[in-house]
Amino acid sequence: MDIKLKKSKALIVWLCFFIGICIVAGIITGGIVLLKEDYHGFLYALDKAFFKLDIKDTLEFKHTISLRFHMLAEALTDENAEERLKEVQSNLEKEGQNLIYYAKNLQNGVKLSNSETDFGAAAKGFPNLPDGYDYYIFFYGKKMTIEDSGKAVNIYDKNVYNAGYSVLKHYGYLSEDIALVNPILSKCHILLIVKKDIEEVDGQESQLYQIKQDLNDLKSFFGRIFIVFLIGWVLIFLSILNRVTKKEFDVKIGNFLGKFWIEIKIIAALIILFIVVLISYRYDSIGISMLQLLAKIFTVLIVIWSLYFVFIDLLHNRKKVFYNNTINSLIKVYRTFERKKPFQKGMLLRLYVFIAAEAILVITAGISFIILAFGNTNKIPFLFGFLLSLAIGVYLIYRYVRRYNNTVSDIGKLIDQIEAIKNGDVKNKLQLNPDADMYNAAQSLNKIQEGINKAVEARIRSERTKVELITNVSHDLKTPLTSIISYVDLLYKEEGLSEHIKDYIKIIKQKSDRLKTLIADLFDLTKATSGEINVDFEKIDLGKLVWQTLADMNDDIEQSGLKFKVNIPESPLFIMSDGKKLYRVFQNLISNALKYSLAGSRVYVDLTAGNGKGNAGNGKDNDGKDNTAMKDNIYREENVDMENNINGFDDPWQVTAIIKNIANYEMNFTEDEILERFARGDKARSTEGSGLGLAIAKSFTQVCGGEFDIVIDGDMFKAILKFNLIGENA
Amino acid sequence: MDNLNEAGKLSILVVDDDKEIVNAISIYLENEGYRVYKAYDGFQALDIITSHDIKLILIDIMMPRLDGLSAVVKIREQKNIPIIILSAKSEDSDKILGLSIGADDYVTKPFNPMELVARVKSQLRRYLTLGDVNGTRKANVLKSGGLCFDLDSRTVTVDGEPVKLTATEMKIVELLLRHPGRVFPAEEIYERVWQEPAYNAENTVMVHIRRIREKIEINPREPKYLKVVWGIGYKIEKI
Structure with missing residues (x-):
């Protein structure tokens, strides 16, 4: 309902605008046409209609009264006046009581009058007007007086007689010496008195009344036109007040016009042009009828509205106007x-x-x-x-x-x-124009992206729940384990127990310790793989870190009887990483090497800097001399100075750390299998440790910004770690 | 030990909602000659604290009614005694939180009972013998927490207990203790302690660091004072 009301309101406002413009433009056009046609006539009609309050101000009245005066004067001065007098008298009688006339030739005593008295004109020189009369024109042989509503009209003023009284001048009644012009006339008294409110005379055609009627008609005609003109303005004003609503309809018009091809619009424009030209040719003749006037107004309105629609079309549809073609x-x-x-x-x-x-x-x-x-x-x-x-x-x-x-x-x-999407952007969608050839493909890709996004989110969610689960479970496991460890320890210290009981307790003690490590490792691993772990990145020297780790584990290395061949460049290898976590990584890798290496074999620890492409996978051949015995079992390899290779390049240069050892068992598994979280080197899962060492090493390396790989080549086990180097001053 | 026994039995409060753990800890502590009070939640602990002369508290975090952290805050409002938190929460953030609200030590479950006992002793020693830190402060002493280096007598004590260090170890501790918090690369330590150009410094220094740690730390695997900053160097914490 509301929408309908709104719609119709827009239409009403627009119609106000339309009608208002039609009226105002039509009237202005009509005015201009008439003005052009008869400039003075139109201006005089306007003047008469709006500024002449009384008919005695009009030219018509002045002219008529002057003619009447002339008629009387002629009749009095004519030689054979009998006929003439009658004619004049019957003519003047038509005016009835509207006009009182009194004319007398003092020379021959001829008198023409519809009144008994002379209103004292002869005696005093100025007449006394009876009630209800307010205008007279009086001539007493020498001079002429006119008085209108008690005000004398200076008839001898040039401007005054031009404005309606030209007849008087023309016939010489205003001459300086009237006797020279017409000797008889100087003996005449002529008086014409006009009623204030001119009335209709029964059965007669009163000319004065006619003038009055005409003036009234003119006034009412212009009055109506003026009211309509005002209404037009009011309508325009209303539509301007409601221009927002009006615009709604303009938009509708724009939409409607937008549907048409430009060709149709051009043809329509040509037809309108043709009609306009036709009308202007056809009626462009002298003189003008109402029909002609209306035709001209119609032409102007058609042109105005055509231009308006073109404007709306261009404004609303812009380029589309030209685009919408056949x-x-x-x-x-x-x-x-x-x-x-x-x-x-x-x-x-x-x-x-x-x-x-x-x-x-x-x-x-x-x-x-x-x-x-x-x-x-x-x-x-x-x-x-x-x-x-x-x-x-x-x-x-x-x-x-x-x-x-x-x-x-x-x-x-x-x-x-x-x-x-390959690089992991699952958020930004590809938006193409629905019209484009690739639109469907783009939509499909967006769907795929959405799917990936959902899968990733689901996975993140499940990882998070997993972390929560493991956190809770590990907490719940730790509490009873605390008791177990404490009481086993107490038991172990108990004296007087037999040897085999002591052995049993020892086993429980070992296993509970292993359970402790396992829970801690499981917790760490879960956090690392789910990305819930905090990483403190700082600039560290990887070479130093490996040395520290080796030195830290020196006792174990010495006990193992294995020989460690270490090849680390002298120059620092700076990386951005988390030292604590990387220590865990190398500790795990070295302790694995200690556990699973063939007795008496060598373990190689190599660090090389390069661009990550060339020697990364293979490491360096160990052709160096074992010259620097640090401890009995760790040898620093004489190495090529890498400094020249590193400096001068700020490309992602990498440092590769490789730990190689010969396994003391047959490695009947793949690289992937051993990285599985619970895989154990020997698949037996019997010795101490959690079996999570490699998985932790890999996850920690990754969260620390490195790459981690395992290569198994026969009995050789290789762990390869890669990190991006940073500059000296970074 | 003797001086503690002379002063009669010291009272320790053990708070944990797991009774077996409380009992086990009690056995260890009683074996060491302490009197043990037991509480199973925070409110019980607060009651005992006000009614008895407790010298040290061992408290769990996750407990019913009043949890350990809130209890520690409340205890700290009235008592200055050492508080050791026992918790299964093992993350760094948990430890930092526990220590920052007023606990003196943080032991994660499952713990080694002997280590726990050692930590209890260390805290008590510090509280009872060095409690009046300001009064006994000497001019020529380098300190970090319970670790003291007396420059005059050239002795090192941890929580008042003398530690025997070799001359080289002594020099390393002195160097690090003179700049607590600063990280020294192995090369610098080597050059300043051995007074000769560093060569193969990492291993030599690390071996000494480990030996020192075994002497001054309760748990050398989780050192409190002498720390390795992996990939950079070594430092003594500024405590």
Whole structure:
């Protein structure tokens, strides 16, 4: 309901605007046309209608009264006046009581009057007006007096007699010496008195009354026009007040106009132009009738509204005005057809259709040109055809190339998006124009991305719950374990127990210690793999860290009887990492090497800096001399100074750490298998340790910003770690 | 030990909601000659604290009614006695929180009973014999927490207990203790202690560091004073 009301309100406001403009523009146009037609007449009519309050101010009245005066004067001075007097008298009688006249020739005593008295005119020189009369014109042989509503009119003033009293001047009544002009007249007294409110005279055609009627008619006509004009302004004003609402309807008009092809609009414009021209030609003659006036107003209004609609169309539809043409519509129709085809076929089809259309246009243009050049017929349609074909041809090429460009750039975006998704961007969607060739592909890709996003989120959620679970479980395990460890220790210290009981207790003690390590390791591993772990990155020297780790484990190394061959560059190898966690990594790797190496074999610890491509996988051949015995079992290898290789490059140079040992058992498993969280080197899971050492080493390396790999080559076990080097001053 | 026994039995309060753990700890502490009071939640602990002359508290964090952290805060409002937190929460953030609200030590479960006893002794020693730290402060003593280096007598004590160090170890401790918190690379330690150009310093220094740790730390695996900053060097914490 509300919407309907709103809709109709918009329409009403718009109609106000429309009607208001029509009225105001129509009246102004009419005024201008009339002004042009009869400048003075129109201005005088306007003046009369709006400023002449009394008919005695009008030219018509002054003119008529002057003529009446002249009639009387002529009648009095005429030689053979009998006929004339009667005629004048009957003429003046028509005015009835509206006009009192008194004319007397003092010389021959002829008197013309519809009144007994002379109103004292002869005696005093100025008449006494009876009640209800307010205008007189009086001539007493020498001079003329006119008085209107008690005010004397200076008839001898040049401006006054021009304004209506020209007849008096013309016939010489205003001459300095009237006797010279007309000796008889100087013996005459003429008095005309006009009633204040001129009335209709029964059965007679009162000219004065007619003038009054005409003035009233004019006044009421202009009054009505003026009211309508005001209404027009009010309507315009109202529509301006509600311009927002009006705009709603303008938008509707814009939408409506937007549906039409520009060709139709051009034709409509031409038709309107034709009508306008026709009307102006047809009625552009001298003099003007009401019909002609209306036709002119109509023309102007048509032009105004046409321009208005063009304006609205351009404002609302902008480029679309030109874009919505027959060619585009044809292309659209073609496109709906093409869309049903698979992409490859559609693209080929487009090329074929394009070539075909261009060929047809070239042929049309060619034929038109030949006829233009050599034909004898009317050339205009062919010139038109030639230009049109040419224009359409160029336009089609433009459209094809533009479309091709868009598609290529969309393919580029699609490729970028695929790359972004590959790199883990699951948030930013690819938005293409729904009309684009790649739109469906982009939508599908977005769906895939969404799917990945959901999967990733679900995985993160499950990892988090796993961490929570492990945290809780490990806590719940630790509490009873505390009791177990304490009481086993107490038991172990108990004296007087037999040897085999002591052995049993020892086993329980060992196992509970192992359980302790296992729980701690499990907890660490879960946190690291789920990314819930805190990493404190700082600049550390990897070489130093490995030395520290080796030195820290020196006792174990000595006990193992294994020989450690260590090859670490002299120059520092700075990386950004978490030292505590990396210590765990190397500790785990070295303790693994100690546990699982063949007795008496050598364990190699190599650190090399490089660009991560060349020697990374293999490490350096150990051809150095074992010259520096640090401790009995650890040898520092003489190494090539890496400094020259590192400096001067700020590319992602890497440091590779490799720990190699020969296994003391057959490694019948793959690299992946051993990294499985609970895998054990010997698959037996019997000795101490949690079996999580490698998994922890790998997870910790990764959270510390490194790469971790295991290579198994026969009996050789290799752990390879890679970190990005940073500059000396970083 | 003797001086403690002379002063009669010292009272220790053990608080944990797991009775077996409380009992086990009691056995160890009673074997060492302490009187043990037991509480199973925070409120009980607060009651005992006010009614008895308790010299040290061992307290769990996760307990019903009043948890350990709140209890520690409340105890600290009235008592200055050593508090050792016993907890299954083993993350650094938990330890930092526990120590920052007023606990003196933090032991994670499952613990080694002997280590726990050692920590109890150390805390008590510090509280009872060195309690009046300001009064006995000497001019020529380097200190970090319970670790003291008397420059005049050239002796090192941990919580008042003398520690026997070799001359080289002594020099290393002195160097690090003169700049508590500063990290020294192995090369610098070597050059300043051995007074000769560093060569193969890492291993030599590390071996000494480990020996020192075994002497001054209760648990050398989790050192309190002398720490390795992996990949950089060594330092003594500023406590």
